[in-house]
Amino acid sequence: MKYFFLQATLSRSLPFGEAGGALTHILFLSTTLFFIGMYGLFTRRNMITILMAVELILNSVNINFVAFNKYLYPGKLDGIFFSIFVITIAAAEAAVAIAIIINLYRSHHSIDVEDASELKY
Amino acid sequence: MDASIIIFYIISAFILVTGLLAVTSRKIFRSAIFLLFSLIGIAALYFWMQVEFIAAVQIIVYVGGIVVLIIFSIFLTQKSGDQMPKPIRSRVLFSALAVLFGLGFVLNLIWKYGFENTEPQNFNVKVSDIGQQMLSTTEHGFVLPFEVVSILLLAAMIGCIVIAMKASPKPYKEAALEVDENSISKS
Numbered sequence: 001m002k003y004f005f006l007q008a009t010l011s012r013s014l015p016f017g018e019a020g021g022a023l024t025h026i027l028f029l030s031t032t033l034f035f036i037g038m039y040g041l042f043t044r045r046n047m048i049t050i051l052m053a054v055e056l057i058l059n060s061v062n063i064n065f066v067a068f069n070k071y072l073y074p075g076k077l078d079g080i081f082f083s084i085f086v087i088t089i090a091a092a093e094a095a096v097a098i099a100i101i102i103n104l105y106r107s108h109h110s111i112d113v114e115d116a117s118e119l120k121y
Numbered sequence: 122m123d124a125s126i127i128i129f130y131i132i133s134a135f136i137l138v139t140g141l142l143a144v145t146s147r148k149i150f151r152s153a154i155f156l157l158f159s160l161i162g163i164a165a166l167y168f169w170m171q172v173e174f175i176a177a178v179q180i181i182v183y184v185g186g187i188v189v190l191i192i193f194s195i196f197l198t199q200k201s202g203d204q205m206p207k208p209i210r211s212r213v214l215f216s217a218l219a220v221l222f223g224l225g226f227v228l229n230l231i232w233k234y235g236f237e238n239t240e241p242q243n244f245n246v247k248v249s250d251i252g253q254q255m256l257s258t259t260e261h262g263f264v265l266p267f268e269v270v271s272i273l274l275l276a277a278m279i280g281c282i283v284i285a286m287k288a289s290p291k292p293y294k295e296a297a298l299e300v301d302e303n304s305i306s307k308s
Contacts, residue, residue, distance in 0.1 A: 025133075026166075026170075028228060028231065029133045031228055031231065032228075033140055035220045035223055036144055038220050038223070039144055039217065039220045040144030040145075042212070042220070043144070043212060044208070045208065048194060051191065052152060052156045055183070056140055056144070056156070062163075062175075067170065070172065070244050077246065077250065080172065080174070081251075081254070081255065081263050083175055084178065085266060085270055087179070087182050087183070088270050088273075094187045094190060095190065095277055096281055096284070098190055098194045098281075099281040099285040100284055101198065103284050111198050
């Protein structure tokens with residue numbers, strides 16, 4: 001079943017007709033995902049949910065890298081490498097952030113960003 | 122309408138709806154599960170773009186690693202059945218306005234730029250090519266970022282252990298002195 005879809009992807013001529021290329025549509029998707037993550041970053045006040053919003057933003061950036069590599073520079077692999085490195089750094093960032101959150105919960109018994117204000121003034 | 126275009130629209134609708142639910146749901150555990158589905162949808166998009174290696178890495182690292190880590194930290198720090206307090210109305214209003222303005226601006230830019238409707242040339246990513254270029258020391262090799270990232274991962278691992286380690290109630294020197302005094306007084 002999956003290979004049927006892949007064949008369909010390969011054999012098409014002009015993928016999205018007159019309504020802009022496939023690259024334009026993928027960029028619309030990743031932009032919308034980026035701003036959804038931005039909305040979460042603005043409205044949430046819980047540190048774990050803020051971390052989730054940051055993960056959404058990083059994923060939209062990854063989609064951009066892979067799409068530009070596939071549709072504009074199909075002879076190279078640079079976008080693939082950049083998205084691999086972004087995924088690695090995002091994993092390291094998530095691990096460090098969760099360690100900080102757990103340590104903060106131990107000392108403040110809350111992970112709301114409004115409660116962690118010792119360094120504010 | 123081609124079959125692959127319909128599949129693309131289904132995948133993108135899935136990603137966007139679950140992503141929106143992940144940032145607006147008021148139960149934090151549900152929010153994490155919606156994030157999980159959104160990341161799976163992004164892996165499906167990579168399969169659609171025929172970059173199977175990145176899709177596999179996405180599933181392994183994000184779905185298998187980061188989301189599980191987030192769920193564990195939710196269980197360690199929250200009562201996961203409780204609803205989070207509603208965000209302030211003015212904050213929701215202004216952030217939605219800012220986000221909508223930015224979204225419209227960037228979408229307009231992309232639409233006006235008009236990337237040409239190119240036929241995708243055969244873009245076959247072989248895993249052996251990725252591995253060879255990753256470790257080659259020639260001009261287009263990525264061995265230096267690879268080593269830098271490995272150092273970064275080591276530093277992150279040690280940093281996590283140091284940050285999350287339970288601090289001993291007394292400094293080590295005092296504790297050691299006390300033990301010494303106890304043993305002296307006993308003998």
